[in-house]
Amino acid sequence: MAEITxxxxxxxxxxxxxxxxxxxxxxGEDVGAYGGAFKVTDGFxxxxxxxxxxxxxxxxxxxxxxxxxxxxMGLRPVAEMQFIDFIxxxxxxxxxxxxxxxxxxxxxxxxxxxxxxxxFVRGGPFHSQNPEAAFFHTPGLKIVAPATARDAKxxxxxxxxxxxxxxxxxxxxxxxxxxxxxxxxxxxxxxxxRARVAREGRDLSIVTYGAMVWKSLEAAEQLDKDxxxxxxxxxxxxxxxxxxxxxxxxxxxxxxxIVHEDTxxxxxxxxxxxxxNEQAFEWLDGPIMRVTAHDVPLPYAPTLEDFVLPQTEDxxxxxxxxxxx
Amino acid sequence: MTSRIxxxxxxxxxAIPAEVERSQLLEIYYYLRLTRTLEERLTALYRxxxxxxGLFRSLGQEGESVASAYALERxxxxxxxxxxxxxxxxxxxxxxxPLQILRQYMAKVEGPTRGRELNIHxxxxxxxxxxxxxxxxxxxxxxxxxxxxFKLRREPRVGLxxxxxxxxxxxxxxxxxxxxxxxxxxxxxxxxxxxxxxSTPPAKQFAVTHLAEKAQxxxxxxVTVDGNDVLAVYAAAKHAVERARRGKGVHFIExxxxxxxxxxxHDDQHYVPEDELERWAKENxxxxxxxxxxxxxxxVEAAELxxxxxxxxxxxxxxxxxxxxxxxxxxxxxxxxxxxxxxDTEKLWFRLL
Numbered sequence: 001m002a003e004i005t006x007x008x009x010x011x012x013x014x015x016x017x018x019x020x021x022x023x024x025x026x027x028g029e030d031v032g033a034y035g036g037a038f039k040v041t042d043g044f045x046x047x048x049x050x051x052x053x054x055x056x057x058x059x060x061x062x063x064x065x066x067x068x069x070x071x072x073m074g075l076r077p078v079a080e081m082q083f084i085d086f087i088x089x090x091x092x093x094x095x096x097x098x099x100x101x102x103x104x105x106x107x108x109x110x111x112x113x114x115x116x117x118x119x120f121v122r123g124g125p126f127h128s129q130n131p132e133a134a135f136f137h138t139p140g141l142k143i144v145a146p147a148t149a150r151d152a153k154x155x156x157x158x159x160x161x162x163x164x165x166x167x168x169x170x171x172x173x174x175x176x177x178x179x180x181x182x183x184x185x186x187x188x189x190x191x192x193x194r195a196r197v198a199r200e201g202r203d204l205s206i207v208t209y210g211a212m213v214w215k216s217l218e219a220a221e222q223l224d225k226d227x228x229x230x231x232x233x234x235x236x237x238x239x240x241x242x243x244x245x246x247x248x249x250x251x252x253x254x255x256x257x258i259v260h261e262d263t264x265x266x267x268x269x270x271x272x273x274x275x276x277n278e279q280a281f282e283w284l285d286g287p288i289m290r291v292t293a294h295d296v297p298l299p300y301a302p303t304l305e306d307f308v309l310p311q312t313e314d315x316x317x318x319x320x321x322x323x324x325x
Numbered sequence: 326m327t328s329r330i331x332x333x334x335x336x337x338x339x340a341i342p343a344e345v346e347r348s349q350l351l352e353i354y355y356y357l358r359l360t361r362t363l364e365e366r367l368t369a370l371y372r373x374x375x376x377x378x379g380l381f382r383s384l385g386q387e388g389e390s391v392a393s394a395y396a397l398e399r400x401x402x403x404x405x406x407x408x409x410x411x412x413x414x415x416x417x418x419x420x421x422x423p424l425q426i427l428r429q430y431m432a433k434v435e436g437p438t439r440g441r442e443l444n445i446h447x448x449x450x451x452x453x454x455x456x457x458x459x460x461x462x463x464x465x466x467x468x469x470x471x472x473x474x475f476k477l478r479r480e481p482r483v484g485l486x487x488x489x490x491x492x493x494x495x496x497x498x499x500x501x502x503x504x505x506x507x508x509x510x511x512x513x514x515x516x517x518x519x520x521x522x523x524s525t526p527p528a529k530q531f532a533v534t535h536l537a538e539k540a541q542x543x544x545x546x547x548v549t550v551d552g553n554d555v556l557a558v559y560a561a562a563k564h565a566v567e568r569a570r571r572g573k574g575v576h577f578i579e580x581x582x583x584x585x586x587x588x589x590x591h592d593d594q595h596y597v598p599e600d601e602l603e604r605w606a607k608e609n610x611x612x613x614x615x616x617x618x619x620x621x622x623x624x625v626e627a628a629e630l631x632x633x634x635x636x637x638x639x640x641x642x643x644x645x646x647x648x649x650x651x652x653x654x655x656x657x658x659x660x661x662x663x664x665x666x667x668x669d670t671e672k673l674w675f676r677l678l
Contacts, residue, residue, distance in 0.1 A: 029522075029523065029525065030523045030524045030525055033524050033525075033596045034523065034524035034525075034596055037523070055524075055525055055529045056529075057491070057494030057525075057529070057530045057531065058461055058491045058492060058494045058495055058522055058525075058530070059494045059495060059496070061496055062494075082523075083459075085459065085460075086459075086460060088460070089460060089495070089496070089497075122377045122378050122432075123378065124378060124441075124442055124443040124446075125441070125442065125458075126458055126459035126460065127459065264673065289674075289675075291673075291675055292673070294659070294660060294670060294671075294672070294673055295663070295670050295671070296659060296660060296663050296670050297441075297663070299440060299441040299442075299659055300377070300378060300432050300438075300440060300441060300442055300443050301377070301432035301434075301439075301440025301441070301653045301654050302377065302432070302653060303440070303653040303654055303655065303656045303659075304432075304440050304441065304653075304654055304656060304658065304659040305659075306656065307656035307657060307659045307660075308659045310675075314675045314676070317675050317678045318674075318675040318678070320678075321675070321678055
């Protein structure tokens with residue numbers, strides 16, 4: 001049992017899939033000689049060569065489009081966005097071409113588009129984004145967002161093996177902050193579409209994902225001392241949502257707080273709340289509440305960024321309010 | 326002050342006569358040295374963790390930045406440029422101050438974006454610069470629109486925009502360039518061939534030899550110049566700017582230069598071939614070359630430059646002292662300015678508990 005970081009877990013997952021399946025290849029900006037801006041693909045060029053680790057021009061639309069074409073022909077491309085903020089440059093390719101290909105034309109497009117998302121790193125408005133909501137609205141895509149090292153590894157492997165296009169959102173704040181001992185020699189695969197109970201509780205449920213899983217667990221720990229028992233559900237997959245797991249936790253605690261780092265308006269929390277209204281309204285003992293980022297572009301100054309983003313203390317206060325409802 | 330004509334001196338390129346006054350030679354030197362000195366100060370502040378985000382150096386590229394911007398008409402509501410992260414020199418030429426730059430990098434409340442944006446991502450439409458966003462290529466169509474406005478209003482104004490060798494791979498670069506060409510916008514595009522897009526060399530970025538070939542495909546006249554020959558860049562830019570001002574449309578200037586630092590300060594440049602950095606530093610530094618040219622041609626005295634170096638160090642010291650201990654913006658100011666109306670974005674419910 002070696003302790004590895006979240007980043008190393010992604011690396012290992014990619015590496016194992018490339019060893020296992022010669023159809024898997026990587027393309028992206030600076031992924032080869034440099035090993036990726038965050039070093040996720042460090043050493044891959046040496047091991048797998050230039051035909052499977054392709055340094056591309058700065059052309060996100062071409063990266064995703066070329067991945068799609070290769071996927072149609074039977075390969076398993078993993079495209080890296082240097083920062084996930086640049087996925088917007090491939091928005092047309094992903095939403096119009098890739099997402100519709102199976103339904104519209106019967107074309108399988110098993111690509112993975114992965115990249116570092118999220119704030120708390122003083123990256124400013126163009127190196128901190130959480131783009132899931134822009135793609136959540138697009139039938140045909142899958143979206144995963146691991147919070148733990150185990151799931152970082154299990155989901156990258158599952159995403160590569162999935163027969164549909166998967167956006168893999170890795171949180172850069174977790175890269176070297178999260179460590180976990182993973183068993184060696186055992187294959188780790190996290191099923192896509194399945195949430196995970198990160199902490200059991202009785203009084204209230206927090207449904208969350210990504211870096212906010214850790215903030216929510218911190219909050220749950222503090223609330224426990226006040227005698228409030230909080231259950232934390234880590235969604236892991238955002239599209240498709242694991243309705244069964246969300247409904248189950250609501251039926252258990254009867255109160256739901258949804259926490260995400262993305263901005264509020266049009267964020268995933270709205271959809272989750274609507275589904276609970278439809279599927280478990282009678283089980284609720286209080287309003288469904290949200291803790292999210294404020295509806296502004298993410299600013300650079302630490303004082304401003306910390307204000308805009310949801311913090312552990314916000315989750316504590318919101319949960320305490322809801323528990324007392 | 327005597328006027329004199331200083332020819333571009335780089336062998337192998339057509340000499341474009343550039344009429345430069347002695348005072349202008351010194352002013353160009355001032356901006357070159359100011360750029361480098363200010364960036365060296367930023368590096369020191371970065372190491373003290375006072376610069377909070379990344380730090381991007383233009384070491385080796387100061388010449389083309391300053392010289393190209395210097396060809397514009399400056400002043401309120403005159404020409405306008407859009408810089409990239411390695412065009413600090415262009416910003417300074419247009420009137421951005423060391424104090425603004427230092428505050429912006431340190432996210433100070435008094436900075437030009439009040440802590441919202443990083444490095445040189447900021448604007449002054451009156452003085453004539455509009456900051457880039459991180460998505461490369463986007464400023465080409467934006468500058469097409471700005472210069473289209475000059476044309477529609479029949480104003481004798483010119484725009485100038487920078488794009489790196491890597492940035493020319495983006496779709497927006499091509500779409501914007503084509504748009505500007507079709508509309509005959511008064512726009513000068515500086516293609517900076519600095520050999521590295523992060524870690525990616527030109528051979529993995531494009532299959533042409535010169536960036537200029539890309540612009541030629543859109544019917545745009547081009548010139549390729551030695552980007553580390555300050556006066557050659559100035560002459561080429563002056564020609565293109567005046568041509569654009571006469572209504573002749575877009576001009577593309579490719580400057581061959583070299584990025585001597587990493588993409589950002591954290592980048593150890595292990596991918597750069599051995600000796601290459603040293604060779605460029607030793608043999609082809611734009612400021613060294615320019616200073617040598619000024620002195621050897623007896624256009625200025627060495628002592629004048631030395632005195633100016635000291636004046637610039639003092640200026641940067643004063644600017645640093647003036648802002649280094651200033652506060653960061655107050656948290657709640659993050660909510661202002663998303664829209665004109667409403668002026669403030671709603672504070673979320675859990676912050677009212």
